[in-house]
Amino acid sequence: MEARADGRPEPTAQSARRIARNRGVAQTALIRTRVGGSAAILVLIAGSHAVIHGYSTLMPLVYPHALTDLHFSLTALGIMVAVANLAGGFLQLGGGALTRVVRRHVVLGWGALLAGVAGIVTATASGFAQFFAGNVVRSIVTSPQHPVGNSLLSDVYPAERRGLAISGHVAGGNVGTVLLTPAAGILIGVWGWRYAVLLLTIPALIAGVAILSSIRESQSVRREQSAARDILSGIRAVQRSRTLVLIFLASLIAAGGRGLGVVTLVVPLYLKLRLHLDDTSVTGLYSLLLLGSVVGPLLGGVVGDRVGRRAVLVSVYLLSAVITMVLVATPAQPLLLAVVLALMGMVVYEESPLLQTFVADEAPAIDRDAIFSLYFAVSFGIGALWAVVVGAVLQGSGFSPVFLIMVASYLVAGVCIAAARPTGRVRR
Numbered sequence: 497m498e499a500r501a502d503g504r505p506e507p508t509a510q511s512a513r514r515i516a517r518n519r520g521v522a523q524t525a526l527i528r529t530r531v532g533g534s535a536a537i538l539v540l541i542a543g544s545h546a547v548i549h550g551y552s553t554l555m556p557l558v559y560p561h562a563l564t565d566l567h568f569s570l571t572a573l574g575i576m577v578a579v580a581n582l583a584g585g586f587l588q589l590g591g592g593a594l595t596r597v598v599r600r601h602v603v604l605g606w607g608a609l610l611a612g613v614a615g616i617v618t619a620t621a622s623g624f625a626q627f628f629a630g631n632v633v634r635s636i637v638t639s640p641q642h643p644v645g646n647s648l649l650s651d652v653y654p655a656e657r658r659g660l661a662i663s664g665h666v667a668g669g670n671v672g673t674v675l676l677t678p679a680a681g682i683l684i685g686v687w688g689w690r691y692a693v694l695l696l697t698i699p700a701l702i703a704g705v706a707i708l709s710s711i712r713e714s715q716s717v718r719r720e721q722s723a724a725r726d727i728l729s730g731i732r733a734v735q736r737s738r739t740l741v742l743i744f745l746a747s748l749i750a751a752g753g754r755g756l757g758v759v760t761l762v763v764p765l766y767l768k769l770r771l772h773l774d775d776t777s778v779t780g781l782y783s784l785l786l787l788g789s790v791v792g793p794l795l796g797g798v799v800g801d802r803v804g805r806r807a808v809l810v811s812v813y814l815l816s817a818v819i820t821m822v823l824v825a826t827p828a829q830p831l832l833l834a835v836v837l838a839l840m841g842m843v844v845y846e847e848s849p850l851l852q853t854f855v856a857d858e859a860p861a862i863d864r865d866a867i868f869s870l871y872f873a874v875s876f877g878i879g880a881l882w883a884v885v886v887g888a889v890l891q892g893s894g895f896s897p898v899f900l901i902m903v904a905s906y907l908v909a910g911v912c913i914a915a916a917r918p919t920g921r922v923r924r
Contacts, residue, residue: 527601527648527651527652527711527712527713534652534653534661536710537648537649537652537711538649538652538653538661538664538665539668540703540706540707540710540711541604541645541648541649541665541668541707542664542665542667542668542669542671543668543699543703543706544604544605544607544608544641544645544703544704544707545641545645545665545666545668545669545672546668546669546670546671546672546675546699547608547611547672547696547699547700547703548608548611548638548641548669548672549669549670549671549672549673549676550672550673550675550676550696550699551611551615551634551638551696551700552672552673553672553673553676553677553680554676554680554683554692554693554696555631555693557680557681557684557689558684558689558692558693559573561684561688561689562621562627562689565689566621566622566623566624566627567624568624568627572624572628576627576628576631576632577631579628579632580631580632580634580635581635581880583632583635583636583639584635584636584638584639585639585873585876585877585880586873586876586877587636587639587640587873588639588640588642588643588869588872588873588876589727589869589870589872589873590639590640590869591603591639591640591642591643591644591865591868591869591872593726593727593866593869594640594644595644595647595865596726599713600644600647600648600713600865601648601707601708601711601712601713602708602713603640603644604640604641604644604645604648604707605703605704605705605706605707605708605711606637606704606708607637607638607639607640607641607704608638608700608701608703608704608707609700609701609704609705609708610633610634610637610704611634611637611638611697611700611704612697612698612700612701612704613697614630614631614633614634614637615630615634615693615694615696615697615700616630616694616697617629617630617633618630618631618634618693619689619690619691619693619694619697620690641669642868642872643865643868643869643871643872644865644868645665646662646665646852646856646868647856647864647865647868648713649661649662649665650662650856650864651861651864655857656801657801658801658853658856658857659796659797659798659799659800659801659805659849659850659853660794660797660798660801661797662797662849662852662853662856663793663794663796663797663798663800663849663850663853664793664794664797665849666793666848666849666852667789667790667791667793667794667849670786670789670790670793670845671790673786673789674783674786674787674789674790677782677783677786678779678783680692683695726863726865726866727866727869727870729862729863729866730863730865730866730867730869730870731866731870733859733860733863733866733867734867734870737858737919738916738917739854739858739916739917739918739919740855740858740859740867742912742913742915742916743851743854743855743858743912743913743916744871744874745912746809746851746909746910746912746913747851747871747874747875747878747909748874748875748878749905749908749909749912750813750847750851750905750906750909751875751878751879751882751905752882752885752886752901752902752904752905753816753820753844753901753902753903753905753906754844754847754848754879754882757879757882757883758882758883758886758902759785759840759844759902760785760786761883761886761887762886762890762895762898762899762902763782763785763823763837763840764778764782765890765895766823766895767781767782767833769895770895771828771833772828773828773830777830780830780834781830781833781834781837784834784837784838784841785837785838785840785841786841787838787841788837788838788839788840788841788842788843788844788845789841789845791841791842792841792842792843792844792845792846793845793846793848793849795842795846796808796812796846796847796849796850797849797850797853800850800853805850805853805854805857805918806854806913806914806916806918808846808850809847809850809851809854809910809913810910810913810914812843812844812846812847812850813847813906813907813909813910813913814906814907814910815843816840816843816844816847816906817903817906817907817910819836819839819840819843819844820840820899820902820903820906821899821903822836823836823837823840823899824895824896824899847909852868852871854913854916854918855867855868855871856868857918858918858919885901886898886901889901
């Protein structure tokens with residue numbers, strides 16, 4: 497064993513790893529940008545996230561036109577969407593393993609570039625096979641965005657500003673949803689679905705080039721173990737931490753009422769089918785709800801940095817339950833619904849980035865990539881199951897039990913977070 501200048505023995509790779517985990521010292525990061533510092537890194541990563549959400553918003557409006565143009569069946573469409581969602585969702589688990597051999601900014605940059613290429617493949621499709629391939633490949637190459645983006649930002653920003661960083665990443669993605677929701681129909685109507693998809697490839701390619709050319713990241717310690725062992729190490733780290741277990745549990749339970757999930761599924765249907773509002777009113781109110789997905793995370797991130805993640809999360813869960821019950825009691829008057837849905841959007845969309853920041857705070861730095869990958873893969877899978885459950889209950893019993901499920905999910909998740917005992921040094 498080699499000795500240091502002070503005579504003490506040089507630690508082995510195994511002991512260095514243990515020290516890093518215990519101290520929460522990041523092993524991956526010396527991250528910088530050519531211009532703008534940490535704010536520029538956040539803007540670049542959030543911009544890439546916005547493009548991904550833009551595709552997710554545009555494509556459901558493209559499908560009816562592609563069905564007619566390319567002559568495929570609804571069954572084929574369902575299979576394509578299922579394959580793309582499953583591939584993109586569960587491959588998030590591999591994000592942490594991928595960063596063992598590829599720098600995180602390279603993963604994100606090439607993901608955006610390849611999303612643009614996949615968009616070109618989709619837009620120029622001459623048949624269903626090419627259309628299928630473009631959609632599935634896009635879902636695969638963008639799958640690391642959530643875990644890898646959050647992990648990188650967790651190293652760029654100090655713990656006391658981490659909430660702002662991760663909420664900015666989430667809000668950036670939601671900007672793509674908010675902008676494309678009203679614009680997608682216009683783009684398709686004016687230029688057709690092919691040119692609408694091609695138009696979105698431009699910001700994807702720009703985002704990819706900007707990330708690759710502007711961010712520089714170097715590794716300070718080389719990982720000694722395999723990708724599978726990295727994942728297992730992340731799982732063990734979660735098992736050892738009561739707080740991480742409770743965060744994971746809260747995430748899985750709260751998926752029964754999550755903003756970009758059950759809420760976006762249920763609210764438009766409720767406005768149209770239960771309250772019998774016209775399409776213009778439904779679109780306007782839904783857009784107002786989605787606006788909260790930008791404002792809410794930013795507000796929650798800033799407050800969470802100042803007050804503490806746990807306190808804000810418990811408050812958000814309680815307010816989500818209250819505002820959901822208020823929505824049910826609100827009559828079919830657009831002005832009143834506008835106020836309620838604006839408040840609802842600002843509250844329910846705060847939960848996800850706050851949980852993600854809580855994960856970043858509690859995860860050992862050396863295992864953070866693997867833990868984020870596990871978190872998003874599991875959350876995706878359970879979120880998909882919740883959507884199936886909610887759809888089945890809605891079909892069989894109507895809206896009232898669905899809203900009760902949502903309220904219960906908020907309250908139980910709030911209990912989980914209240915029971916957590918954070919161990920980090922960040923103010924909670």
